[in-house]
Amino acid sequence: MTGGRNSTPVLSLSAASLSFGERQLWHNLNLEVQPGEFLAVLGPNGTGKTSLIKAILGQQQLTGGTVEFLGRPVARGSRQIGYIPQQKLLDRSTPLRARDVVALGVDGHRWGLPVSSRAVKARVDEVLESVGATDYGNVPVAMLSGGEQQRIRVGQSIAARPRLLLCDEPLLSLDLHHQRSVSELIDEQRTALGTAVVFVTHDVNPILPFVDRVLYLAGGRFRVGTPDEVLRSEVLSYMYDTPVEVIRSRGRVAVLGAPEGYGVHDHLEHHERPSGVLG
Numbered sequence: 001m002t003g004g005r006n007s008t009p010v011l012s013l014s015a016a017s018l019s020f021g022e023r024q025l026w027h028n029l030n031l032e033v034q035p036g037e038f039l040a041v042l043g044p045n046g047t048g049k050t051s052l053i054k055a056i057l058g059q060q061q062l063t064g065g066t067v068e069f070l071g072r073p074v075a076r077g078s079r080q081i082g083y084i085p086q087q088k089l090l091d092r093s094t095p096l097r098a099r100d101v102v103a104l105g106v107d108g109h110r111w112g113l114p115v116s117s118r119a120v121k122a123r124v125d126e127v128l129e130s131v132g133a134t135d136y137g138n139v140p141v142a143m144l145s146g147g148e149q150q151r152i153r154v155g156q157s158i159a160a161r162p163r164l165l166l167c168d169e170p171l172l173s174l175d176l177h178h179q180r181s182v183s184e185l186i187d188e189q190r191t192a193l194g195t196a197v198v199f200v201t202h203d204v205n206p207i208l209p210f211v212d213r214v215l216y217l218a219g220g221r222f223r224v225g226t227p228d229e230v231l232r233s234e235v236l237s238y239m240y241d242t243p244v245e246v247i248r249s250r251g252r253v254a255v256l257g258a259p260e261g262y263g264v265h266d267h268l269e270h271h272e273r274p275s276g277v278l279g
Ligand SMILES: Nc1ncnc2c1ncn2[C@@H]1O[C@H](COP(=O)(O)OP(=O)(O)OP(=O)(O)O)[C@@H](O)[C@H]1O
Pocket: 020, 025, 043, 044, 045, 046, 047, 048, 049, 050, 051, 052
């Protein structure tokens, strides 16, 4: 994490709550994310991880509390927030080339430049290179493999040099090799630009080397802390209200015994910790 203690948080949630009807997803969530910080958001299906991302994007209204980006209430469409949505393979009929997709992310409006301008083209080339996609920049994006498409999505999300990068399960359906390369790409961007990263995932292992803190959501509760603080048997057992065992082996984390219906990954991930904030 590169942010100093006194820097303005990139993201600040204060007493944030979200319910749908009678169903409370999270309540009284307090969280600050600093420049350059990598926050993993973990938890079983349906605990409100995507809804949290939408709230940060200004697409989902909170039922209580506030969410601020760089000290101001969030607004839809900020170019300073990059977003990698859950992966969907593109339709084969999509006519856009990989470089056109990246160009959509370039902040041409701010510069008052047409998308075809030389400056935009230069930025697209730079981004394609940084995500290792120069060789297939002119290929229709729908023809690319899942891993290649995901690199292009990362490129689009970082093209405007965002202060905050929101990633919603960006590694889904990628093989281990591509999980690693896409994770490294995202980490490189936060290191190079000081971008804060909020990364929703069901498996923390591919990103574990990069994670500063974890936000764990489960059963209407949450915990915030370092992976070592949160990913512990006693913390997860409390969260799930049943004995859960967290095993660490060769730098990986496995969770055993999380209740059925939580949709939890038979192996690695989640947890929280006493020092975190309890919902
Ligand atoms: N606009 C909405 N109106 C009513 N219910 C909603 C709405 N949006 C989400 N939900 C419900 O809120 C719950 C949390 O959804 P969300 O997509 O945030 O979960 P998630 O933690 O991202 O789950 P997953 O890991 O399965 O992607 C789900 O049960 C979902 O059906």
